[in-house]
Amino acid sequence: MIKNIHQLDKAIEDVKKKYSNKILDIREADSEHIIQIEPAILLEITQDLKNAGYNQLSFVTAVDNNDKFALVYGIFSTYGKDGILLKVDIPRDKPEIGSVTSIWPAANWHEREVFDLFGIDFTDHPDLRRIFLPGDWEGHPLRKDFTHPNMVRRPDHY
Amino acid sequence: MLRTEDIQINMGPQHPATHGVLRLELKIDGEVIVEATPHIGYLHRGIEKIAENRTYTQIIPLTDRLDYTVSMVNNWVYASAVEKLAGISVPERAEYIRVIMAELNRIVSHLVTTGVNGMDAGAFTIWFYCIRDRELLWDLFEMVCGARLTHNYIRFGGVSYDLPDGFKEKTVELCEYLRKKTDEYEDLLLKNYIFQKRNKGIGMLSKEDAIAHGVTGPTLRASSVNWDLRKNAPYSIYNRFDFEVPLGESGDNWDRAKVRLDEIRQSIRIIRQALNSMPGGEFKTPGVPRTLKPEPGEAYSRIEGPRGEYGVYVVSDGSAKPLRWKFRSAGFSNISVLPLILKGLKIPDAALVIGALDPCFGEVDR
Numbered sequence: 384m385i386k387n388i389h390q391l392d393k394a395i396e397d398v399k400k401k402y403s404n405k406i407l408d409i410r411e412a413d414s415e416h417i418i419q420i421e422p423a424i425l426l427e428i429t430q431d432l433k434n435a436g437y438n439q440l441s442f443v444t445a446v447d448n449n450d451k452f453a454l455v456y457g458i459f460s461t462y463g464k465d466g467i468l469l470k471v472d473i474p475r476d477k478p479e480i481g482s483v484t485s486i487w488p489a490a491n492w493h494e495r496e497v498f499d500l501f502g503i504d505f506t507d508h509p510d511l512r513r514i515f516l517p518g519d520w521e522g523h524p525l526r527k528d529f530t531h532p533n534m535v536r537r538p539d540h541y
Numbered sequence: 542m543l544r545t546e547d548i549q550i551n552m553g554p555q556h557p558a559t560h561g562v563l564r565l566e567l568k569i570d571g572e573v574i575v576e577a578t579p580h581i582g583y584l585h586r587g588i589e590k591i592a593e594n595r596t597y598t599q600i601i602p603l604t605d606r607l608d609y610t611v612s613m614v615n616n617w618v619y620a621s622a623v624e625k626l627a628g629i630s631v632p633e634r635a636e637y638i639r640v641i642m643a644e645l646n647r648i649v650s651h652l653v654t655t656g657v658n659g660m661d662a663g664a665f666t667i668w669f670y671c672i673r674d675r676e677l678l679w680d681l682f683e684m685v686c687g688a689r690l691t692h693n694y695i696r697f698g699g700v701s702y703d704l705p706d707g708f709k710e711k712t713v714e715l716c717e718y719l720r721k722k723t724d725e726y727e728d729l730l731l732k733n734y735i736f737q738k739r740n741k742g743i744g745m746l747s748k749e750d751a752i753a754h755g756v757t758g759p760t761l762r763a764s765s766v767n768w769d770l771r772k773n774a775p776y777s778i779y780n781r782f783d784f785e786v787p788l789g790e791s792g793d794n795w796d797r798a799k800v801r802l803d804e805i806r807q808s809i810r811i812i813r814q815a816l817n818s819m820p821g822g823e824f825k826t827p828g829v830p831r832t833l834k835p836e837p838g839e840a841y842s843r844i845e846g847p848r849g850e851y852g853v854y855v856v857s858d859g860s861a862k863p864l865r866w867k868f869r870s871a872g873f874s875n876i877s878v879l880p881l882i883l884k885g886l887k888i889p890d891a892a893l894v895i896g897a898l899d900p901c902f903g904e905v906d907r
Contacts (some may be wrong), residue, residue, distance in 0.1 A: 413625055414774070415841060438752050441843070446856050446865040455854065457841065457869065461752060461766060464774030468841060489755030492877045500589075515582035515906060524590055537594050539861050540832050 391463045394435030398428055417468045422480055425471055429456070429486050436462045440483070443493035445501045447527045451475050452503060456483070479504040500525040547575055554583045558661060558892035561902035565879070565891065574891060577883040579876060584906040592866040597623055597697070597833045600866065605691035607868060608904040611650050613642040614846045615904075616695035619868075621776070622842035622853040623697055627835035630826055635699035636778045637819040641712070642685070642694065643844075644808040644815075648719065649678050650847035651759075651801040651808075654899045658798050659730050661896045662739045667730050674722060677715055684708055697833060699825030709816055716809045723805050731799055740794035744882050744894040747792060754881070755874035758849025759804065760898055763789030763796040770845035777844075781818075782811045794897040804847075832861050848872055848899055868907060872900035 395416055399409060408419040420428060441457040451472050459466040473480055482505035483490045494505045495514040502523035505511055513520065522529055552558075552565040559565065562583035568576040588607065592600045604619045605612040617639055624631065631639075656671030679689040684705055686694040694701055730736055746756070751764040761768060769786040771779045787803035789796030835857045843852035849871025856865040875898050883891055 412840065417839075439757075440755055441850065441852060442854070442867070442869040444854060444865075444867045448864075457852070457854070461768045461773075466841075468839075487755070488753045489874055489877065492873065493755075496873075513582075515585040517582075524587060534594075540596075 391436055391460055391465060394432060394437070395467075397435070398431055401431070402428055412468075414464060415466045415468050417470065419470045419472075422471050422473055425469075426481050426483065426486070429458075429469070429483050432458060432467065433486050436460050437467065438462075438487075440487035440489045440493070441466070443483075443490055443497055445497050445503060445525075447501065447525065449475075449527055452478050452501060454480065454497070454503070473503070478502060479506060481506050482508040484508055499523070502526065545570070552888075552891065559895055560657060561900060561905075563876070563895065563900070563902065565895075567883075567888070567891070569888065572887050574883050574886055574888065577880050577891070579879045581873075581876070581902070582906055584902045586907065588907045589866055589868065593862060593864070596861045597835075597863065598831060600863070601695070602691070602693045604868075605693050606903060607870070607907060608846065608848065608851070608872070608901045609690060610653060610901055611646040611847055612690065612692040613639075613646045613694060614844065614851060616692065617643055618842060618844045618846070618851045619853045619855075620695045620697055621844065622840050622855050623833070623835070625842055626838055626840040626855055626857055627697070627833060629698045629829055631699055632823045632826060633778075633820050634703075634822045635824050635826075637815050638700050638704060638824065639695060640777060640779070640782075641812055641815050641819075642682075642692075642700075644811050645678055645681060645712075647808045647847045648805050649675055650899075651805050652678075654801055654896070655726060655730065655798060657896045657899075658740075658794070658893070659736065661893050662736055664730065664733070664736065667726060670722075670726065670729075674719065677718070681708070681712060681715065684711070696825060696829070698829045699823070701825070703824045712812065712816060716812055720806065720809055723802055723809075727802055731795070731802065737795060739890075739893060740798065740897070742791075742793055743886060743890050744794045744797075744897060745792050746878060746882055750878065750881060751792070754878045756849070756878060757874065758845070758847070758871050759797055759800045760849070760875055762786065763800045764792035765789055770843065770850060774843075776842075782814050784810050794893055797897045797899075834859065834861050843869065846871060848901060848904075849875060851904075868904070870904035870907065872902070872905040876900045876905065 405421045405424045410417050437458045437460045439459040441459050444455050446453040454471045456469040497503050499513040547568050547570050549568050554562040554564045564580040566578040604615040607615045652671040656668035659667035686692050746764050748764050751761050765788050784807045787800050789800050837859045839856045841854045852869030854867040855863050858864040
């Protein structure tokens, strides 16, 4: 099956139809489609996207908006130049979501990084432990409420 | 009664052959590696957390220190993401200057890696030859921005200074010199019988494994996947230049070294074309404020660096500091395949494989 850019675009149309009520928002940025979804369909929609030709998981990261965590998956393809930024909101007091390691093995280290720095729990991850910080470090540094006596807030304008 | 057991040893963070601070926990049976677990984080400086406390312009020197051998490329990917976020345009001359600087950085990085590949296998001469050539390239960077390593040269909307007089002639002379030297290094290193014996068939990475683990850059192209962002997802003005993308055949260490040397030749072609067709004009869009306050939103931008795909994801909440700043580093994904490809190799081969995958721990650990 020859995969090309038109088939990648068609994949976006297909998932739009299939998950119509669980997709909260789709918009186009410069060369990425930004898709906001509900957490429940993460594993299915990523499997459909992988089958359609999006075979590169470039990064997994999170943003701490003060009332929730927004997970961002950067999904790209070696068949075309467009990509997808898949965004999932999860509540701050119970931060957990399914792991996509079974779909893209690259997610292994990226999800460990998000666990290390944000404290988000990835269920079914084969090896969830800290990757940058020592194993006995307490706290999750990239959260907005993480403080340390050495941290000094710099002025907001110059 | 005689019995054997596996020994667990540490190829620790301080080691002359791991090219940075990497701890490899090896389980060995005699001299053969049975299992390898990499541990990283020894150079973690919390740059992403620091960036949440700096204005957008103050983050540019921070990006220098990520992949510290190729500062121009790091600066460029960050500036490109913020330009998307804030809608700043870049004049033609600045695009050409950025391309020339990035390609010169690519030559620097590949020269160092070639020297390192030789030094790991015991050939010290090639390392000194490559470092000598790197000094000549650093002279060029010092002419342009005053610094040899951490350049801090790219700004939002262009570059910080114009090219000085004499830069074009010196670069053309250096390109001619490097073209001859690349042929010499190929004869000296890649055609050497001992280097071939130590590298061919070692560290094989298949196409499917490479894509599945997020590997990018020369390592991916050595596994014969034709994917180079400069050709397949062109950014800036790369679609105006005529160059090829070298591919390997079998995905072993020798192919990675060959791909990198060929990429030096292609970079020389791009630099020559850019110097010939560079227009005059402004080198920076006027009117970009020193304290930039972009509209709330997000942007992702990616470019092809010497080690792979670099990307910056930046989220703005309307204030002078970013809400979140994330750097997608190539080395992080590239060395995640180490547990896969080190099985069955001997301990000295592990040093060669790490050198050929070419991580830079400034960007792996951030």
